[in-house]
Amino acid sequence: MEAIASRYRCDSLDREQFLDRSLVLDYLESRVGGRDVVLLDIGGYFAPTLRYVTGRFSGHILGVVEDTENGYQKYVAAGKPPCPVVSVARSPLKLPEDYLVGQSIVFSTESLLRLHGDILHGGETCVIGYGKIGRSVANTLRAKSVRTTVYETDPVRAVEAMSHGFSVSGSKAAALRRAHLVVCATGQRALVGDDFARLRPGAYVASVTSSDDELDLTNVVLSYEERILGPHVTRLSAGGHYFYLLNHGNAVNFVHGATVGPFIFLVQREILAAV
Structure with missing residues (x-):
């Protein structure tokens, strides 16, 4: 973490924040507003707010890459996604x-x-x-x-x-x-x-x-x-x-x-x- 933080901006986030769709949108706008973005998710953090955010974000959310089975289930439960969601959770390499x-x-x-x-x-x-x-x-x-x-x-x-x-x-x-x-x-x-x-x-x-x-x-x-x-x-x-x-x-x-x-x-x- 120290090595990465010395080269990149690392923000302290938690799941509670990601339940508030306005906070998620404000966060993305403050970091990558107007840009093409791929969201890397480990646990379905973006699943509850993805539809709201993709419709209002000033940039373009190209898609989400999800790492875990738990997160995969959250995206499935959320229904048809507004952008591609690619999961590696059920890959043989997992x-x-x-x-x-x-x-x-x-x-x-x-x-x-x-x-x-x-x-x-x-x-x-x-x-x-x-x-x-x-x-x-x-x-x-x-x-x-x-x-x-x-x-x-x-x-x-x-x-x-x-x-x-x-x-x-x-x-x-x-x-x-x-x-x-x-x-x-x-x-x-x-x-x-x-x-x-x-x-x-x-x-x-x-x-x-x-x-x-x-x-x-x-x-x-x-x-x-x-x-x-x-x-x-x-x-x-x-x-x-x-x-x-x-x-x-x-x-x-x-x-x-x-x-x-x-x-x-x-x-x-x-x-x-x-x-």
């Missing part, structure tokens, strides 16, 4: 990265549990979502001899998980009641509302992406007492119920840099090709 991301998720989760005086073994883990990263997480856990259950709402993926030898739960509530660790890998709010109250007391919750994408913490913030136990472990309690949230609900592998080695260059090269 598979090595996704596989290694799953491994890094398990590494960081296990590291945080050990710092908290706990281990993966001896309890049951529930992986919610059997997409590319969820599949990698589940397989990495199994390779470590950790009992793993998969909960998946897509029937095809559920059958796939079953064919790969995993126990597949038809009930999220039942899976949550048994799990010592819950890994959320859907990108579409894996845990919402009463799901948190159904967690086994003392369970750990880890996410593979941003907390606002994977977890609906609205009621948790209002009804649970929060206590920071360490740099990346938070205890949330209400009455006699409590659970632990890793890395504040954000991608747990970011704690250790989320490094996937030179495989990331394959994806970055595809992004450049898309541009």
Whole structure:
């Protein structure tokens, strides 16, 4: 970041800003007004405001290049786009990265549990979502001899998980009641509302992406007492119920840099090709 900032202008932005279409338009006008622009997106930041911005921007938005599956789903949900949206999320060259991301998720989760005086073994883990990263997480856990259950709402993926030898739960509530660790890998709010109250007391919750994408913490913030136990472990309690949230609900592998080695260059090269 320091090296890049010494040569280019780097602005500190967050997802909340990008929900306000007027702020997005003002930002683009202040940086690249009147110019041809390609937006590079990692997580669907421009999806909610793209139609509004492209119709009013003084320049020309040539298109968007999206890097993640989570972001891809946001653009699909937004309907027909006003400009081309090219995604590398489902490219075959993305598979090595996704596989290694799953491994890094398990590494960081296990590291945080050990710092908290706990281990993966001896309890049951529930992986919610059997997409590319969820599949990698589940397989990495199994390779470590950790009992793993998969909960998946897509029937095809559920059958796939079953064919790969995993126990597949038809009930999220039942899976949550048994799990010592819950890994959320859907990108579409894996845990919402009463799901948190159904967690086994003392369970750990880890996410593979941003907390606002994977977890609906609205009621948790209002009804649970929060206590920071360490740099990346938070205890949330209400009455006699409590659970632990890793890395504040954000991608747990970011704690250790989320490094996937030179495989990331394959994806970055595809992004450049898309541009």
